[in-house]
Amino acid sequence: MKIWKNNMRKIASENIDMDRIPKHIAIIMDGNGRWAKQQGMPRTMGHRAGVEALRNIVRFSSNLGVKYLTVYAFSTENWRRPQSEIGILMSLLKEYVRKELDELNANNVKIRILGDIYQLPKDVLESILFACQKTKDNTGLIFNLALNYGGRAELIMAIKKIINDVQNNYLETEEINENLFDSYLYTAGCPEPELLIRTSGEMRLSNFLLWQVAYSEIVVVKECWPDFNEKSLHDAIRTYQNRERRFGGIKKVEE
Ligand code: IPE
Ligand code: IPE
Ligand code: MG
Secondary structure, X not given: OOOOOOOHHHHHHOOOOHHHOOOEEEEEOOOHHHHHXXXXXXXXXXXXXXXXXXXXXXXXXXXXXXXXXXXXXXXXXXXXXXXXXXXXXXXXXXXXXXHHHHHHHHOOOEEEEEOOHHHOOHHHHHHHHHHHHHHOOOOOOEEXXXXXXXXXXXXXXXXXXXXXXXXOOOOOHHHOOHHHHHOOOOOOOXXXXXXXXXXXXXXXXXXXXXXXXXXXXXXXXXXXXXXXXHHHHHHHHHHHHOOOOOOOOOOHHHO
């Protein structure tokens, strides 16, 4: 079993402030299809290469000390794709979880799923639930896989649960506030992502973490997801570290 090792010298050479690594990084892994097309290959090959990129980025994130990594793997809208592509994506997911589980576990990674996974094919669902169960006590990187995830669906799910709890007298309407609402989301317990990365140049959220990214710094990179590597991650973190986060306030020097 491979235990991941930190390459501090490399990180130092990329000028990253290790004291300001984002706690939570969210990634919209986009551009697998375009990557494949550029290479004259079928889209499937792009998804395969995308899985490779994901394996690496989980490792690099863990080594950097990122506490939460949330990746958009399949959206509630991705069911609109041809059945054949959905089938490939599902089997790649299952294969990924099955093949990576031991290594993720050995490196203290805890797998969590965001989304309505009960609509996934049974074999995929089973392998995912098994992986969550196996890694549930791990204390290292929390790896959130957004699967059959949609930000709007998540908000509706939360609202329905809250109404149900109010109707059953578990909750008073007056108790509803932003913190309580957070605790009804799939991401309950995770801080908001400080950094949201989207690959392949597209400037949109595509229904990802609508509530949670209210104040995230968004970094869109040109490269397609299969080309996103350790240096790309370091560059995105450095870009984030050079941003000024104001949260509606004003610059410190202007106070
Ligand atoms: C991202 O790559 C993977 C998923 C959405 C599952 P795409 O498949 O969206 O690739 P492009 O955007 O068509 O290039
Ligand atoms: C967003 O990418 C979903 C995932 C990365 C899983 P899409 O490729 O589905 O988004 P659009 O269609 O370009 O907005
Ligand atoms: Mg896409």
